[in-house]
Amino acid sequence: MNEQDGQLIPRRSDLLPATVSGTASPAGTPSSPEQPQLLFHPQMDIYETDDGLVLYADLPGVTLDGLELQVQDKKLTLFGRIRQTADEIVQVLHQEYQIGHFFRSFILSDDVDHDRIEARLANGVLRVSLPRAERAKPRRIEVAGN
Amino acid sequence: MAIFRWGQSWDPFHDLEQELDRLLQSVHQTFHMVRSARNFPQCNIIETPSAYIVTAQIPGVEARSIEVTISAGCLVLKGIRRPPEESREDSYRRRERFHGAWHRKISLPDRVDEDNMKADYSAGILRITLPRATPGRARQIAVNEGP
Numbered sequence: 435m436n437e438q439d440g441q442l443i444p445r446r447s448d449l450l451p452a453t454v455s456g457t458a459s460p461a462g463t464p465s466s467p468e469q470p471q472l473l474f475h476p477q478m479d480i481y482e483t484d485d486g487l488v489l490y491a492d493l494p495g496v497t498l499d500g501l502e503l504q505v506q507d508k509k510l511t512l513f514g515r516i517r518q519t520a521d522e523i524v525q526v527l528h529q530e531y532q533i534g535h536f537f538r539s540f541i542l543s544d545d546v547d548h549d550r551i552e553a554r555l556a557n558g559v560l561r562v563s564l565p566r567a568e569r570a571k572p573r574r575i576e577v578a579g580n
Numbered sequence: 581m582a583i584f585r586w587g588q589s590w591d592p593f594h595d596l597e598q599e600l601d602r603l604l605q606s607v608h609q610t611f612h613m614v615r616s617a618r619n620f621p622q623c624n625i626i627e628t629p630s631a632y633i634v635t636a637q638i639p640g641v642e643a644r645s646i647e648v649t650i651s652a653g654c655l656v657l658k659g660i661r662r663p664p665e666e667s668r669e670d671s672y673r674r675r676e677r678f679h680g681a682w683h684r685k686i687s688l689p690d691r692v693d694e695d696n697m698k699a700d701y702s703a704g705i706l707r708i709t710l711p712r713a714t715p716g717r718a719r720q721i722a723v724n725e726g727p
Contacts, residue, residue, distance in 0.1 A: 477676040477677045477678075478674060478676050478677065479663075479667075479672065479674060479675050479676065479677045480672070480673045480674040481667045481668070481671040481672045481673060482671045482672075482673065483666060483667075483671065487673070488664070488666075488667070490640075490664070490677060492637075492639045492640065492677055492704070493639065493704070494637035494638070494639040494703065494704035494705050495637070495703050495704065495705050496703060496704075497703050521626060521628050521633060522628050522629060523626050523627070523628060524626075524627045524628060524629060525626070525627040526624070526625075526626050526627075527625040527626060527627055527632070527689055528623065528624060528625040529624050529625075530619065530622040530623050530624060531622035531623075531624060531637055556640075557639060557640050557641060557642070557643075557701075557703070557704050558637075558638075558639030558640065558703045558704015558705065559639045559640035559704060561664075
């Protein structure tokens, strides 16, 4: 599996409001927490199991209706949309994280069985299992004697 | 260490960090990567007309496993985020997410109504609402003339 997001994120005008274009907000204006307009790479773990690969992505604040997961031409794309909060903010006292949508994409290797990909979202964590296609599993070949 | 101190506005490292964030924002790709090794969980504190609201990004834990305590003007958040049981140490191809015990201590900016504080956990975000304490009546203290 190769990560594909080393380049600039393509503009997805069908999904994102005009303010989100793969770049951050203009420098110098700290984005207030109620206006998500940034795009972040979710942090991810990928590990191997006997059946294939399992991917975990941290998507804090993303619920089921805001998540889009797509496989197209071997490319796995995830987009998590954050909903705005309605707090009336008098003052931001301390800010360690900024609020924004999540986007990341990968190129799947040929031995992933695209039809059996399964995904589950719980407590802001997405788990995607990418099972190996049957033919890609090691097969023992009986060697016959003469 | 407390991450927030009221009335101590001169904090060169905080300023520097913010400047750095601002710079890195313009280089979108590096922004998250460079700053990902920060505290877990990351917390924000906002002030609304009636309360202080602390939010923390803690994806992937159970609500009941989060320990929230408050004492002497300090809010303490504690918990553990465990890796999936099926994963083996040597089976990782990519490892960016934090796992292990975590602990944050936050000094509150003002007195809060501890009896009415409320914590909700949803979609990986812990949100603690701390209503502001109603200011107590000012008490007059008689000044006696010394001997």
